[in-house]
Amino acid sequence: MIDHPSEEGGIRRGRAGRTAPALDDIDARIVDELVRDGRMSIRTLAERVNISRTNAHSRVDRLLRCGVITGFHAHVEPTKAGLGTAALIALSIEQDTWREVSRRLAEIDSVEHVALVAGEFDIVVRVRTEDNVSLRTLVFDHIQSLPGVRTCHTWLIFDEFEPEHR
Known part of the structure; x- marks a missing residue:
């Protein structure tokens, strides 16, 4: 659209x-x-x-x-819900593993959004955790170690906002 x-x-x-x-x-x-x-x-x-x-x-x-509206959701303030650390994680994966990697990422509780993208990386993931220690554990133990993941780049999100037109 x-x-x-x-x-x-x-x-x-x-x-x-x-x-x-x-x-x-x-x-x-x-x-x-x-x-x-x-x-x-x-x-x-x-x-x-x-x-x-x-x-x-x-x-x-x-x-x-028709699936135009897929549901009605509560908007939660992550920091007030105990999720004070957010990050974007870009993954390069082995060819033909995107289905399995995407499925496994979707099963991880801290993963908020998964996008298959074109360009330097194959997948971009937005995650939320309690703190930086939890983020480190998530990246090293759960995401970077997934079968098919070749490289993993993490960017800490300092602040977020919704555009006013929404």
């Missing part, structure tokens, strides 16, 4: 060689509102998007069924 800025400042999704239909403006506004506040009621959502509650409800149901 290609994201295009809409007149209202949100995101309008467009087609980019995909068979899935593009979101219309109302669907895109619904998604934008739910990204901002996934706990809002259908009534509030309908008011913000300026459609009926029945229409809002049926559209949200359709967006869930």
Whole structure:
């Protein structure tokens, strides 16, 4: 999907060689509102998007069924949850091991996100741990030692923020 800025400042999704239909403006506004506040009621959502509650409800149901909306999640402040250390880890792996390496990474509790990438590295992983000692143990004992991992580069994340447009 290609994201295009809409007149209202949100995101309008467009087609980019995909068979899935593009979101219309109302669907895109619904998604934008739910990204901002996934706990809002259908009534509030309908008011913000300026459609009926029945229409809002049926559209949200359709967006869930189609997999556009995959769920509603609590946003947790990692440091307050005891996870004060975050890092990005870039891995170079042996050819044809990405499925197994990705599967094993996904099984590690401290792993938050796994991305297969093109370029100098093959996989980039975002992790969160209690402290630097836990991070060291995670990297040396659990990630670097995975079968298929050739090299491992770790960058400590000093600070993070969400873009304001979300």
